[in-house]
Amino acid sequence: MKRLLSIFILLTALAVAASARTLIVYYSFTGNCSAIVTSLQHQISADVAEVQPADEGVDYAANNYAIGDALIDQINNAPNDPASYPAIKPMEIDFSKYNTVIVVAPLWWSHIGAPMQSFLFANSQNLAGKHIGLVISSHSSGIATCEADAHRLLPDSEFFDQNQWINNRNLANRDALIADWLKNIKYSAVTAINAVQEPQQPERFYDLMGRPLPTAPASGFYILNGQKHIR
Numbered sequence: 001m002k003r004l005l006s007i008f009i010l011l012t013a014l015a016v017a018a019s020a021r022t023l024i025v026y027y028s029f030t031g032n033c034s035a036i037v038t039s040l041q042h043q044i045s046a047d048v049a050e051v052q053p054a055d056e057g058v059d060y061a062a063n064n065y066a067i068g069d070a071l072i073d074q075i076n077n078a079p080n081d082p083a084s085y086p087a088i089k090p091m092e093i094d095f096s097k098y099n100t101v102i103v104v105a106p107l108w109w110s111h112i113g114a115p116m117q118s119f120l121f122a123n124s125q126n127l128a129g130k131h132i133g134l135v136i137s138s139h140s141s142g143i144a145t146c147e148a149d150a151h152r153l154l155p156d157s158e159f160f161d162q163n164q165w166i167n168n169r170n171l172a173n174r175d176a177l178i179a180d181w182l183k184n185i186k187y188s189a190v191t192a193i194n195a196v197q198e199p200q201q202p203e204r205f206y207d208l209m210g211r212p213l214p215t216a217p218a219s220g221f222y223i224l225n226g227q228k229h230i231r
């Protein structure tokens with residue numbers, strides 16, 4: 001009986017540790033970033049949130065990408081002005097649930113696509129102190145300017161050492177690229193350490209009647225941080 005209980009407690013603890021503590025937040029205009037997010041979801045346990053422009057049906061690529069270009073220029077001209085960022089639909093995210101956030105966004109004119117910049121600008125405080133993974137999809141342009149955007153928009157976040165660039169030539173190989181990236185940034189190790197560290201509650205022991213105990217009893221049942229234990 002005691003053994004069965006111990007196994008139950010162990011399994012419960014493992015389930016809590018394995019529950020999603022990562023959020024993937026993405027924007028996708030033509031579907032490439034959506035495909036990258038699907039690949040990520042096959043490889044890690046994470047919740048997913050989609051950034052959506054408030055204006056529906058805008059063709060950012062029309063007239064040689066003119067609308068997207070204008071939105072990026074507007075941000076670059078006044079990056080500290082909230083009015084520079086295009087409106088996005090409201091998103092309900094409990095940021096306290098996550099220690100790691102993976103941002104997946106397209107590159108527009110060398111920069112992070114405008115709707116994702118709106119999300120990052122509005123949530124820089126919510127993302128402060130969190131581990132940020134950046135995955136950028138472009139047709140062919142490199143992502144150095146997007147990396148600079150991300151650091152400007154999230155000055156208080158902890159970026160992984162390496163970001164991931166996926167271009168149209170290697171998009172079909174995204175599963176392997178993502179797997180390598182997760183390995184290179186030691187994703188499992190970082191998230192596992194946080195899962196162990198984050199509870200950080202003071203240890204409070206009670207008997208089964210709810211009376212406080214000075215320490216854990218040498219034997220028998222006790223309650224620690226709301227969980228039943230046996231020795």
Ligand SMILES: Cc1cc2nc3c(=O)[nH]c(=O)nc-3n(C[C@H](O)[C@H](O)[C@H](O)COP(=O)(O)O)c2cc1C
Binds near residue numbers: 031034060108138
């Ligand atoms: C407004 C706009 C500007 C773009 N600018 C560039 C660019 O400068 N260089 C590039 O390689 N790709 C550029 N692209 C292509 C996208 O980065 C690429 O197709 C990306 O994979 C799109 O991701 P999505 O399908 O998730 O929207 C641009 C796309 C749009 C809509």
